[in-house]
Amino acid sequence: MTLAALRKAITRRQHDLYFVAFDLLHLNGHDLRDMALEDRREILAGSDSRIRFSETMPGEANAIYHLIDAAGLEGMVSKPRDSKYRSGPTTNWLKTKFFTESEFELLGVECERGKPAFALMAEPGTRKYVGSAFVSVNREMRERLWKRVQEHAGPPPKDMPKRPATQWVKPGIKARVKHLRGEEELRHASLQDFREEN
Known part of the structure; x- marks a missing residue:
């Protein structure tokens, strides 16, 4: 979706919009950053119906990279399933751009x-x-x-x-x-x- 199309949807079709998240750091005043990623995502999966979580694609990185590239997507974010969240530069979070x-x-x-x-x-x-x-x-x-x-x-x-x-x-x-x-x-x-x- 282009930026112009997103702006139009926000003003005219809010009921069709969902927020897609791939991680959850805080919930109802609780800090979740010391939990493993898979546990944070489990909590996210059970949250508000207007919030959707991005699907995980477990597997070998090169194979996933080629699938995402072939689909014409912008990129992917990779994290170890058991990683805790840490602010700032980290090797636990890898953003691959296409x-x-x-x-x-x-x-x-x-x-x-x-x-x-x-x-x-x-x-x-x-x-x-x-x-x-x-x-x-x-x-x-x-x-x-x-x-x-x-x-x-x-x-x-x-x-x-x-x-x-x-x-x-x-x-x-x-x-x-x-x-x-x-x-x-x-x-x-x-x-x-x-x-x-x-």
Whole structure:
């Protein structure tokens, strides 16, 4: 569900919404963090009917990873069944993110001295900004990209805020971007390749 669809559902269809939880830390004034995860989840399973708990998928991590990836989901959270909850960084809680690759239109490249370069992206054919991607390509491709950007220099898209360190380009350069799956805007994105549109 997109953020826009979620907002619409919250205002118009509250009766269709459920809160999905995967852990329970406190209940009715009781601290449950020293209990094992499977015991905390057991309590969660018997709570309010508007609260649902995420299904566990016990098994070998690689097999589960491939199932979730094939289903097109955003990621998974893994915890040992007997783990107690501890705040802060821990090896007991592992969040695995799933990435995908998509094609976008290049709007420009932002490059400040001493900082990594970022490619600014738009949905193809719209010039609507959707986020930036870290320019992680090799040196040869980076130089080729910068040459194309200078050759195709153009004005910024309409309504785009000023970005002094950005070299804007005319429409016509497509880019393949690796990014976090399931987000409306680019997150954890990196430029993989680019081409000129014929």
